[in-house]
Amino acid sequence: MSMSKTVDLAAHPLTVWQGPLGLPDFSRIGDNDFGPVFDAALAAHQAEIDAIAGNSEAPTVENTLAELELAGEALDHVSSIFWCRAGAHTNDTIQAMEREVSPKMSRHFSAISMNEKLFARIDDLYQRRDTLQLDAETLRVLEKTWKGFVRSGAKLDAEGKKRLAAINEELSSLGTKFGQNVLADERDWALFLDEADLAGLPDFLKSAMAEAAEMRGQKGRYAVTLSRSIYEPFSTFSERRDLREIAFKAFIMRGQNGGASDNTDVVRDMLKLRAEKAKLLGYGSFAALKLDDTMAKTPKAVHELLDPVWEKALEKAAADQKELERLAAEAGSNEKFAAWDWRFYQEKLRAEKFAFDEAELKPYLQLERVIEACFDVATRLFGITFEEKKGITAWHPDARVFVVKNADGSERGLFLADYFARPSKRSGAWMSALRSGYKLGDGAKPVIYNIMNFAKPPAGEAALLSVDEAKTLFHEFGHALHGMLTDVTWPSVSGTSVSRDFVELPSQLYEHWLTVPAVLEKHALHVKTGKPMPKALLDKMLAARTFGAGFATVEFTASALIDMAYHARPDAPAEPLRYEAETLEKLHMPDTIAMRHRTPHFGHIFAGDGYSAGYYSYMWSEVLDADAFSAFEETGDAFNPELAERLRKNIYAAGGSKDPEELYTAFRGKMPSPEAMMVKRGLV
Numbered sequence: 090m091s092m093s094k095t096v097d098l099a100a101h102p103l104t105v106w107q108g109p110l111g112l113p114d115f116s117r118i119g120d121n122d123f124g125p126v127f128d129a130a131l132a133a134h135q136a137e138i139d140a141i142a143g144n145s146e147a148p149t150v151e152n153t154l155a156e157l158e159l160a161g162e163a164l165d166h167v168s169s170i171f172w173c174r175a176g177a178h179t180n181d182t183i184q185a186m187e188r189e190v191s192p193k194m195s196r197h198f199s200a201i202s203m204n205e206k207l208f209a210r211i212d213d214l215y216q217r218r219d220t221l222q223l224d225a226e227t228l229r230v231l232e233k234t235w236k237g238f239v240r241s242g243a244k245l246d247a248e249g250k251k252r253l254a255a256i257n258e259e260l261s262s263l264g265t266k267f268g269q270n271v272l273a274d275e276r277d278w279a280l281f282l283d284e285a286d287l288a289g290l291p292d293f294l295k296s297a298m299a300e301a302a303e304m305r306g307q308k309g310r311y312a313v314t315l316s317r318s319i320y321e322p323f324s325t326f327s328e329r330r331d332l333r334e335i336a337f338k339a340f341i342m343r344g345q346n347g348g349a350s351d352n353t354d355v356v357r358d359m360l361k362l363r364a365e366k367a368k369l370l371g372y373g374s375f376a377a378l379k380l381d382d383t384m385a386k387t388p389k390a391v392h393e394l395l396d397p398v399w400e401k402a403l404e405k406a407a408a409d410q411k412e413l414e415r416l417a418a419e420a421g422s423n424e425k426f427a428a429w430d431w432r433f434y435q436e437k438l439r440a441e442k443f444a445f446d447e448a449e450l451k452p453y454l455q456l457e458r459v460i461e462a463c464f465d466v467a468t469r470l471f472g473i474t475f476e477e478k479k480g481i482t483a484w485h486p487d488a489r490v491f492v493v494k495n496a497d498g499s500e501r502g503l504f505l506a507d508y509f510a511r512p513s514k515r516s517g518a519w520m521s522a523l524r525s526g527y528k529l530g531d532g533a534k535p536v537i538y539n540i541m542n543f544a545k546p547p548a549g550e551a552a553l554l555s556v557d558e559a560k561t562l563f564h565e566f567g568h569a570l571h572g573m574l575t576d577v578t579w580p581s582v583s584g585t586s587v588s589r590d591f592v593e594l595p596s597q598l599y600e601h602w603l604t605v606p607a608v609l610e611k612h613a614l615h616v617k618t619g620k621p622m623p624k625a626l627l628d629k630m631l632a633a634r635t636f637g638a639g640f641a642t643v644e645f646t647a648s649a650l651i652d653m654a655y656h657a658r659p660d661a662p663a664e665p666l667r668y669e670a671e672t673l674e675k676l677h678m679p680d681t682i683a684m685r686h687r688t689p690h691f692g693h694i695f696a697g698d699g700y701s702a703g704y705y706s707y708m709w710s711e712v713l714d715a716d717a718f719s720a721f722e723e724t725g726d727a728f729n730p731e732l733a734e735r736l737r738k739n740i741y742a743a744g745g746s747k748d749p750e751e752l753y754t755a756f757r758g759k760m761p762s763p764e765a766m767m768v769k770r771g772l773v
């Protein structure tokens with residue numbers, strides 16, 4: 090029996106947002122509301138689709154393409170809140186609902202893309218596209234829509250369609266399971282320590298570990314958890330080699346611990362289904378299918394980027410390891426240098442080479458000031474400003490709400506941010522939208538959010554960030570700007586709806602402004618004295634920017650290569666984890682460095698479909714961002730107004746309204762080569 094009849098979509102707080110500032114009124118949304126509202130919203134969307142497909146009038150852009158884009162508003166609303174909760178503040182009820190909703194959504198959207206009457210109307214428009222006198226953006230949306238239908242099986246026969254729908258449904262269930270398994274392993278593991286075990290740990294880490302222990306019911310003790318904000322500094326600073334080894338092994342075994350949360354079989358099944366899906370749609374491999382609508386276009390082009398980088402990174406890492414081994418020997422270690430030694434001795438080497446350590450920087454990187462810096466840079470580049478609205482409760486008391494304003498004071502949209510780690514949040518950092526901005530129909534203002542996993546300081550203390558964490562904040566804020574500055578007509582090309590290997594350009598480019606000296610001088614103020622970071626320390630920090638490039642590039646590129654290895658073959662490996670090991674061996678992966686994401690917890694490529702055959706995208710975008718920032722450096726002004734305007738117009742505001750190469754060339758005049766990226770990484 091369905092309860093959907095009793096839900097009034099025109100009045101429910103999940104679908105009609107009547108909270109402050111036009112946000113959803115989260116206080117009126119219960120965990121058990123999602124199920125019935127989803128059912129009703131799916132049915133309403135289906136009715137709209139049926140009406141479009143069954144229209145007796147000849148197809149036009151207005152009665153078909155535009156109607157299709159604007160359909161499903163209630164479903165968009167309930168979905169965006171649900172996926173926000175599922176990632177940022179979940180619980181058993183939400184997780185159970187996620188397992189139910191994922192396959193339902195997959196079925197629903199499969200049915201739409203395989204709806205023959207609907208596709209016939211899109212196809213009719215597509216075939217006549219040159220005679221319809223469409224503006225460039227509309228033409229592009231029509232072409233993308235048509236291709237999307239074809240890539241989703243619109244041209245398959247009935248049997249093929251049925252099989253594809255079943256595959257998609259199973260893949261989405263498996264993706265959900267994968268993510269929940271990793272979360273379970275991360276939540277269930279903690280290493281509780283006492284005062285005597287903390288040798289080498291800086292104060293900020295001790296505070297964070299104390300807070301983490303208290304959250305887990307062990308007040309007075311200290312917990313090493315598998316959150317990156319704790320795990321990485323712990324492996325960097327702990328003088329206890331035995332404890333570093335325990336933490337390292339737990340970290341790399343997430344998702345591979347046997348029992349109910351083990352992802353080994355999930356991965357095997359997903360790879361098999363993906364290979365079958367690609368074949369069904371006429372592609373040589375899943376990577377060929379996924380890359381078809383990216384800038385790279387083919388696995389070959391991806392390898393042309395990754396392979397030379399890999400060779401350089403291996404050389405650099407091997408040279409670095411020799412130095413680290415020397416340091417270890419000098420420190421009296423007679424053990425074989427191991428993966429849990431790398432971060433520890435790399436930090437010692439940094440201190441030796443640049444005469445400062447990470448912990449010295451931290452008091453200057455207060456979370457509040459880094460947020461201010463993010464906003465300030467956006468104001469200087471793009472003229473927008475941010476005003477915090479206190480006292481508005483979103484999905485969790487830690488989530489904060491900001492009104493984004495245009496230079497003329499008019500409201501541009503909303504920005505929400507939720508900075509601290511907690512057991513109900515999945516790891517990592519991300520940007521998403523409660524609502525995208527667009528002009529079609531009545532139009533909509535963007536409501537964008539950022540989720541972080543910084544360690545929460547004890548009450549009354551300021552949260553301090555590492556340089557990497559501050560970069561992550563800038564990174565996700567760059568994505569948020571892509572959402573907030575969007576200036577397109579069609580919802581489907583709004584904001585971050587761009588080719589996946591282009592989407593990291595706005596985010597990675599934004600990171601560059603964190604280390605612009607004028608920005609640090611203004612915002613990197615000591616937590617106790619309020620004094621700016623001394624020039625000498627700032628210089629040392631900038632000089633050390635490419636330090637550790639061998640390690641960082643090896644750990645990243647190994648993950649990108651394994652992703653390609655899985656997906657660029659026509660079939661699937663019978664035993665993925667064995668295949669991972671064999672592939673790494675062939676690549677001469679050093680046994681002293683672990684992949685940044687090993688297969689059993691590689692959420693980018695298995696917790697859903699987002700970055701499968703696409704982890705390389707970060708580096709692809711990096712080629713663009715290194716070159717794009719050089720454009721500012723060449724003018725000698727990191728805030729050059731003319732360039733900033735070109736950047737806004739062609740990159741941050743343009744969404745997917747044009748081909749990415751065209752957009753980049755409009756900003757920069759030409760496409761870049763990988764050289765600037767290799768130099769920026771310190772590999773050449």
Ligand SMILES: [Zn+2]
Nearest residue numbers: 564568593596
């Ligand atoms: Zn990103």
